[in-house]
Amino acid sequence: MLPRFPKAQKITDDAWQKAMFAAMHEILPLEIHPPVQPIIEGKSSDFQREDRQIRPLQLKKQQATTHFDTSSGKGATLELLYEKARELGESIAKQQWGMIQAAVDEAVAETGNTIKIKKGNITQEDIYRILETTEANFDEAGQPTQRLVCGPELAQEFALREEQWRHDAAFHSKVAEITQRKRADFNEREARRRLVD
């Protein structure tokens, strides 16, 4: 074996890991990543949904690759290390996004909660429907816990509409009415979390 430099290599490997995860978290931030339960053992897995149905867990292997051309006889530069790590991180995160989107689409289709919004033309009715069709939860301080995850364009449009409707009393009154109803639903659900005879 020709000389190797494991200590120095470990530093670059660690830097690679950090850069890769940073890129992953840019595309799929940890804050919006759904919580996960690692399957440590078992040749098959299933889970119970909120509606108490038991469903098998479909395991699908995801993989991402990157290539480094060694034909020049030169090692990588630091810039290339970051570039390749980023490439890989982005690729993995995109796959994860795709997986999450597919699962959400499937759930939305099953529950009939699909809402179609015309790009550049979000209406107040759209907002009401979003609020109506989603399950609202609240934390111990009474603050809503659900988040709206969307692309930058849609986010910009939501921000614009929010500004436009800031002083629209009828809109705010309707939103408050829905939220109140959702809070009542939530309270009823929470009240069911108890032991009965």
Add this chain to the structure above:
Amino acid sequence: MNERLVEDWLTKASERSFETPFAQLLLAQGMRVLRVGHSPHEHGKDVIAIDRSGKVHAYQLKDGDLDLNSFDKGIGQLTALVETQIEHPALTGNPRHQPWLVLTGQPSIPVEDRIRVHNIQWKKRRFSPLNLFVGKDLLTKFVEMARDFWPQKPEDSRSLLSLYLADGKGTLDRRAFADLIVSVTTAEKKLTRAEAARRIAAANLFASYALSPFYVAKNHWELLQGWTIAAAQIAWLADKTRLAVGVWRPTFRLAVDEARAALSALCEEASQPDALYPDGFELDQLTRSRCTICAGALGANIIIHRQRGESWKREGLAKSLIEQLFNDQRLFLWGESAVPLFLAQMWALDKLRADQFSDRILFAVVAGIAQQNSGLRTPKLPTPYESADEANAKAFGLIISGEQQMELQSSASYTLEPLVMLIARRLWRNTLSPLWSRISKIDVIRVVPDTPRDMLLWSWGHDRGKNQSRRFESPQSWRELLRMSRTDERDALPAVIQTDFDFGLMFLLTFPHRLTRPLAKHFELVISAL
């Protein structure tokens, strides 16, 4: 390399670490081992066995070489070995025995001569002469016994060496150790019963080699876990190959008894004054983790003695210690692998107190899991697959080293369901009610074996068993909980857990990831009947 390892091990072996492999050697020669272990009543006989012809043999074990000075110091013990009668319930009458002095090293020439002269006298007085069994003979026998079972794959050989050369003051690499025992006891082709029996015997030898650093360091907790893993693997193979009880059980019991010896030694040390104070400069989480392990071990030791109809001599002290540790909040739920240790404390106090103090331990654990694991985005308790050391390392990584979690854990628990079953069996509905909102938000994870015996395996990987995620109902019928808690599920347990109580309890402490609903209910039932 294999022979060199055995030779090196034999050179370093202490009397204690050498007992079980030696007894295993006798078993492999077709002898029936009646007793193994040091005690004030042994009268120089560390091991007692009967050979195929019914002749009784008594062995005194000594580590290292023997010079005349050491021989003279130990002559009282040797005289007792030769001259005193063997007392054992399995022996009737006044059986004549063959005394043996077993050395891991060599006797000096003057010692051999001294023994020759003593033997002349003993013969005249109608005692059987003392025979010698020395290091080089032992080496030949041990090498022969394991000849066909040395790890074949380079990675397995490396793993054995890593275990053998490990720092005995550290923690046992339980996965690597379990893999080693699996590699010794299994083969690619189907095993014949004869080969399974030989492999089972070899398992204890390899366990001794791999655990030897922990004998040197007197690291009792790691020894307890190692021998319990070895015993579990032996029982698994015996069940799988349907070996006759007489073939596997003596070997299995040797491993279990060695685990028990480690448990006793741990309890003796833990019950010394100030033993549970910090071990030098360390964070309190580590001190409290040590307290929790020791309190669990004390609890288990109390129950095991009681199950045998005895009372441990330090029972009162141990009871006070567990109570004090709980009252002073010196116990620490570092993760779900701590849960069996709390259960052992609870069951011990069940037997020693007439009030509901022990239930407070149970509630504290359930409340801790419900609090920590029900939050949507809060960090969760480490799984039962992670040891105290691993769980604390993970926590320190986040707090001290500024490491970040790479993913959010969902609200799930492996041990919550069995714990809820225990609360239900104890009819604590009103205490459970305030926790129910949180409990109902947690997925209960069940790991279900393909066959009950698979519970005995350290790891299934993704080749065996099912991983099920379930939820309690909301609202949850108390009556249904009661029904579930009272349903007999012992069919789901391996037979050996039901027949060998001491093994079962040490299995629970060592394999926290196998704490299932049937296992918790089984112990609750059995211990309540003691």
